[in-house]
Amino acid sequence: MKIKVGIGYDVHQLVSGRKLILGGVDIPHELGLLGHSDADVLTHAIMDALLGAAGLGDIGRHFPDTDPAYRGISSLVLLEHVMTLIRSLGYEVGNVDAVIAAQRPKLLPHMTDMKAKLGPLLGLEESDLNLKATTTERLGFEGREEGISVTAVCLLEKSS
Ligand SMILES: Nc1ccn([C@@H]2O[C@H](COP(=O)(O)O)[C@@H](O)[C@H]2O)c(=O)n1
Numbered sequence: 001m002k003i004k005v006g007i008g009y010d011v012h013q014l015v016s017g018r019k020l021i022l023g024g025v026d027i028p029h030e031l032g033l034l035g036h037s038d039a040d041v042l043t044h045a046i047m048d049a050l051l052g053a054a055g056l057g058d059i060g061r062h063f064p065d066t067d068p069a070y071r072g073i074s075s076l077v078l079l080e081h082v083m084t085l086i087r088s089l090g091y092e093v094g095n096v097d098a099v100i101a102a103q104r105p106k107l108l109p110h111m112t113d114m115k116a117k118l119g120p121l122l123g124l125e126e127s128d129l130n131l132k133a134t135t136t137e138r139l140g141f142e143g144r145e146e147g148i149s150v151t152a153v154c155l156l157e158k159s160s
């Protein structure tokens with residue numbers, strides 16, 4: 001069994017007039033995330049962890065933000081592409097763990113919905129997909145509610 005580890009990190013700015021999409025879930029909030037796609041920073045960090053583990057670079061390489069094809073696209077669609085790539089190399093995802101740094105809103109009530117969207121795409125059972133949230137105690141850009149950051153790690157497994 002070959003095992004590879006990956007890490008992903010992403011940040012998106014919080015602005016008015018945009019939706020707050022995390023893990024494919026539209027979370028009610030007065031601010032949303034700015035980006036070329038739907039700016040789903042959680043899904044982006046997970047994709048970067050997967051691509052990193054597979055030695056495939058990052059999401060900017062696969063989905064350039066200069067390409068109109070990706071304007072407003074659901075990041076879950078991009079995750080499906082990433083999973084196709086990962087599986088074409090013979091890998092399956094072992095587990096994913098992620099921490100979302102957001103001062104507000106409270107994300108715990110939305111974790112089950114996020115896991116229900118992401119788990120099937122990743123091919124993961126509930127216990128192998130862990131999502132966490134933390135405030136930064138009002139410190140830094142997340143604490144000032146200027147943006148949300150996510151750090152994600154994953155394992156990829158290939159039997160050989
Ligand atoms: N946006 C957030 C941030 C945190 N949580 C939950 O609150 C717990 C305590 O947060 P601290 O930053 O004080 O450690 C944290 O463990 C999360 O369960 C949340 O739901 N949404």
Ligand SMILES: C[C@@]1(CO)OP(=O)(O)OP(=O)(O)OC[C@H]1O
Pocket residue numbers: 010034035036037038039040044059060061063064065070071
């Ligand atoms: C996802 C992509 C592609 O639409 O755009 P954004 O939503 O701006 O996200 P980011 O994490 O800045 O970079 C990756 C991009 O290529």
